[in-house]
Amino acid sequence: xxxxxxxxxxxxxxxxxxxxxxxxxxxxxxxxxxxxxxxxxxxxxxxxxxxxxxxxxxxxxxxxxxxxxxxxxxxxxxxxxxxxxxxxxxxxxxxxxxxxxxxxxxxxxx
Numbered sequence: 234x235x236x237x238x239x240x241x242x243x244x245x246x247x248x249x250x251x252x253x254x255x256x257x258x259x260x261x262x263x264x265x266x267x268x269x270x271x272x273x274x275x276x277x278x279x280x281x282x283x284x285x286x287x288x289x290x291x292x293x294x295x296x297x298x299x300x301x302x303x304x305x306x307x308x309x310x311x312x313x314x315x316x317x318x319x320x321x322x323x324x325x326x327x328x329x330x331x332x333x334x335x336x337x338x339x340x341x342x343x
Contacts, residue, residue: 300340302336305336306333312329314326
């Protein structure tokens with residue numbers, strides 16, 4: 234198995250699981266991480282991230298924040314609507330109303 238050279242026999246289950254986990258989590262994405270760091274290093278951003286890691290942490294690490302309908306709606310640009318009174322505007326308003334109803338329904342479920 235790729236990335237599991239340290240495991241000689243299948244009866245060493247813990248070693249096998251550890252090796253597979255390491256390969257899956259680190260080995261497969263190592264090239265992507267290296268390329269990302271090279272890109273950040275191009276303009277000196279990587280050095281700033283390393284020097285000010287506590288300030289940069291929210292940018293690079295997951296935070297368990299519950300989304301609300303208002304926060305999801307704020308992620309989108311306010312649409313440019315058609316002329317008031319037109320058929321297109323009527324349909325756009327229905328679509329926006331349905332979108333807002335959907336956000337509120339999903340917020341109530343989660």
